[in-house]
Amino acid sequence: MRTKFALIIAAVGLAASAIPAVAHHAFAAEFDASRPLKLTGTVTKWELVNPHSWIHLDVKNADGSVTAWMIEGGSPNSLLRLGFTKNSLPEGSQITVDGYQAKDGANRAVGKALTFTKDGKSLFMGGSAPGADGGGQEK
Amino acid sequence: MNKQVLHSFLNLGVALAVAAAPAFAQSKYKAPRTPDGVPDIEGVYSNSSNVPLERANNLGAKEFYTPAELTAQAKAAAVPREKAATQVGTVADIHYDVSQFGLGKTVTDAMVNTRTSLIVGPTGKVPPMIAAATKRQQAARALTAGHEMDGPENRGIAERCFYWGGEGPPMMPQGYNSNLQIAQGPGYVAIQQEMIHDVRIIPTDNRAHLDPSIRQWFGNSVGHWEGETLVVDTTNFNDQPALGRGASRDLHVVERFTRTGPETVLYQFTVSDPQTWETSWSGEYPMGKIKGQVYEYACQEGNYGMANILSGARADEKKAAQK
Numbered sequence: 001m002r003t004k005f006a007l008i009i010a011a012v013g014l015a016a017s018a019i020p021a022v023a024h025h026a027f028a029a030e031f032d033a034s035r036p037l038k039l040t041g042t043v044t045k046w047e048l049v050n051p052h053s054w055i056h057l058d059v060k061n062a063d064g065s066v067t068a069w070m071i072e073g074g075s076p077n078s079l080l081r082l083g084f085t086k087n088s089l090p091e092g093s094q095i096t097v098d099g100y101q102a103k104d105g106a107n108r109a110v111g112k113a114l115t116f117t118k119d120g121k122s123l124f125m126g127g128s129a130p131g132a133d134g135g136g137q138e139k
Numbered sequence: 140m141n142k143q144v145l146h147s148f149l150n151l152g153v154a155l156a157v158a159a160a161p162a163f164a165q166s167k168y169k170a171p172r173t174p175d176g177v178p179d180i181e182g183v184y185s186n187s188s189n190v191p192l193e194r195a196n197n198l199g200a201k202e203f204y205t206p207a208e209l210t211a212q213a214k215a216a217a218v219p220r221e222k223a224a225t226q227v228g229t230v231a232d233i234h235y236d237v238s239q240f241g242l243g244k245t246v247t248d249a250m251v252n253t254r255t256s257l258i259v260g261p262t263g264k265v266p267p268m269i270a271a272a273t274k275r276q277q278a279a280r281a282l283t284a285g286h287e288m289d290g291p292e293n294r295g296i297a298e299r300c301f302y303w304g305g306e307g308p309p310m311m312p313q314g315y316n317s318n319l320q321i322a323q324g325p326g327y328v329a330i331q332q333e334m335i336h337d338v339r340i341i342p343t344d345n346r347a348h349l350d351p352s353i354r355q356w357f358g359n360s361v362g363h364w365e366g367e368t369l370v371v372d373t374t375n376f377n378d379q380p381a382l383g384r385g386a387s388r389d390l391h392v393v394e395r396f397t398r399t400g401p402e403t404v405l406y407q408f409t410v411s412d413p414q415t416w417e418t419s420w421s422g423e424y425p426m427g428k429i430k431g432q433v434y435e436y437a438c439q440e441g442n443y444g445m446a447n448i449l450s451g452a453r454a455d456e457k458k459a460a461q462k
Contacts, residue, residue, distance in 0.1 A: 027233040029288075030447040036227055049441025050335075051300070053240075072444075074240025077316045077333065077434040082241045100233045103451030111235045124239050 027100075030072075031110045035101035039069055039109065040117055043093040048076040048086055055089070055111065057097065071097050071111040084124055094118060166405065170367055170398035175325045177343070177364050180396055180404055183433055184426040186310065187249045187317035189213075192422065194256035194263025202263065203253045242315040250403070250425040257311070257422040265420055268385050272415040276385045288452035291445055296379060298445065300438035302356055303334040306381045308373045308392040309408035312424065319426075320433045321396075321404075328362060328369060333433045341371055348374050354388060357381065369396040387414040402428040 041059035055071040079088070089095075094117040102108040114123040170178035194201075204212065225232040256263035268276070283293045297303050305311035310319070310332065318333040331338040337357065345363035353359070359375035371394040380386045395407040404426045411419035 026448075028230040030444060030451050031233045032451075033228055033230050033233055036232075047441065050436045051438050051442060052444060054441075054443065070443075073235050074237060074242045075316060075436070077436060078241035080434055081431060084241075099235075102447055104447070104454040106447075106450070108447060110233060112232065113236050114239055122236070122239055124241070 027110055030102060031100040032103045033100060035103075036099070037101050037109060038096065038098050039071075040094070040096045041069065043089055043091055043095060044068070045091065046086065046089045048079075050075050050077065053079075055095075055097075055114075057095065067107055069097075070108045071099065071114070072108070073111050073114070079124060082124075089123065095123060096120075166397065166399040168367070168399050173323050177323070178367050178369070178398060179323065180321050180328070180369060180398055181323050182404075182428045183318065183320045183431065184404060185248060185250075185318050185429045186312050186406065186424065186426045188252060188257070188312035188424050189249055190252050190254050190257055190312075190424065192257045192311065193265060194258065198255050198263070200261040200263075201255055202259070202261070204255060206253070209251070209253055237315075248427070248429070250427045252424055254424070257424050259421050259423055265384060266416045266418050268415055269417055272385050272387065275387070275414075288449065288455075290449065294445065294448070296381075297335075298448070300335065300442050302337060302381045303332075304381055304383050305334060306332050306337055306357065307408075308339075308358065308360065308371070308394055309382065309410060309422065310394075310406065316434075316436065318429065318433050328371075331433055333436055335436045335438045343369070348372075351375065354378075358390070358392070367397055370394070371396070382410065385415050386410075386412050389414045399425070 039057060039059050041057040043055060044058050045056035047054040047056070053073045053076045055073060057069045057071055058066050059069050060066055096115050096117045097109065097111045098113040099109040099111045115121060116123065170180065173179045173181075258264060283289075287293050291299055303313065305313040305317070310330075313332075313334045316333045320331045322329045322331070326343055328341045328343055329338055330341070339357055339360050341360045341362045343362040343364060346361055348361055349355075349359040354375055354377040356377060356379075358373040358380070360371050360373040362369055362371040364370070371392075373392045373394070374390075376386075376388050376390045378388050380388075380390045382390065382392075390410065390412045393409045395405075397405045397407075399405045405423060406426055407421065407423040409419055409421040410416075
């Protein structure tokens with residue numbers, strides 16, 4: 001039993017440390033837990049920059065006006081290793097973002113979950129993998 | 140456990156195959172030579188690892204897992220992180236889906252390592268800090284206490300894109316993009332780490348260190364060859380070595396790089412700092428060659444986060460003032 005206990009502890013330790021380890025900063029300093037949001041819009045630009053990539057999104061409001069949003073995502077280096085390029089998320093892609101808005105109330109958010117609006121598939125995963133439909137892979 | 144890759148959920152086309160850790164010390168591998176006759180340790184390597192620096196308390200003096208224990212642990216770690224659900228509206232829930240961005244240690248290949256901690260020896264722990272070091276650390280914190288969010292100067296070094304803690308020396312496995320390139324020229328070895336882009340250029344003629352008055356972020360590294368092993372000695376740190384953990388400018392790091400096979404290097408390090416710890420401490424881990432290159436990580440240019448963090452703090456202050 002002692003061994004089993006040890007392994008469970010180790011696994012919990014991994015899970016707990018996982019999120020901070022892949023972030024360049026504390027998300028809570030930048031984004032507001034009391035402002036969860038869901039945005040659906042059209043990708044206008046994808047900045048493949050470090051330490052965080054940023055997806056620019058035009059979101060149509062109820063009154064027909066359009067608001068430009070910026071969505072924070074992960075380092076592009078790992079995506080490049082997996083075969084994704086700047087053409088993997090082309091302008092005009094329709095995506096839905098679940099996330100949290102910036103503390104200062106600006107139209108910036110962190111993307112908790114990023115999906116293609118048409119089929120709900122996760123961005124960069126499954127159907128969005130290079131070579132698959134929706135990926136827009138650069139040859 | 141030999142010839143097996145753990146945590147290889149997304150195949151990078153890489154086989155980081157290596158014997159379990161205890162075999163490293165007995166490696167008889169003789170590396171090919173560079174044109175100037177020293178062991179060739181060039182390559183692009185991953186030093187990604189799920190082994191923690193310090194051993195979990197409940198493991199006591201247990202220095203290695205059995206292969207069966209390691210397999211069980213890898214299975215536990217394979218549970219997609221996002222399934223460890225967090226509550227909407229909580230601080231813990233604020234993050235992007237790291238698995239979507241191919242980040243984290245569970246989506247990269249890691250060398251098989253049966254060690255329970257990177258630190259070797261019966262305790263598997265960084266020794267306790269001496270009282271003077273604790274006092275020094277508290278005094279440094281007191282300088283910015285209550286003013287951590289005033290401006291970029293008071294933010295952490297990594298957040299400001301100066302360096303990443305794992306850059307060392309000693310180099311530690313990073314949370315993501317845990318890759319580095321070793322390049323050799325006559326009389327020199329250069330090490331570039333992807334996180335976050337710095338290069339150490341190390342002369343291998345065992346020359347004297349720089350004058351003690353000269354202090355650098357990554358110290359001053361001087362190397363020499365001992366048979367198959369590159370030995371790198373680093374001193375001349377400034378007051379904030381990337382190692383952290385309260386280390387002072389008197390930090391002294393000795394690193395050893397030994398090829399253990401065509402695709403692998405054993406990395407060993409010993410840390411001493413009499414201003415911080417009564418005893419020195421040592422660790423080791425294997426690195427494996429990966430395909431492809433080390434990518435640029437131009438941290439400063441894209442660091443929108445810094446402005447957002449500070450504007451967030453101003454928003455918080457405004458909110459507090461209105462209450």
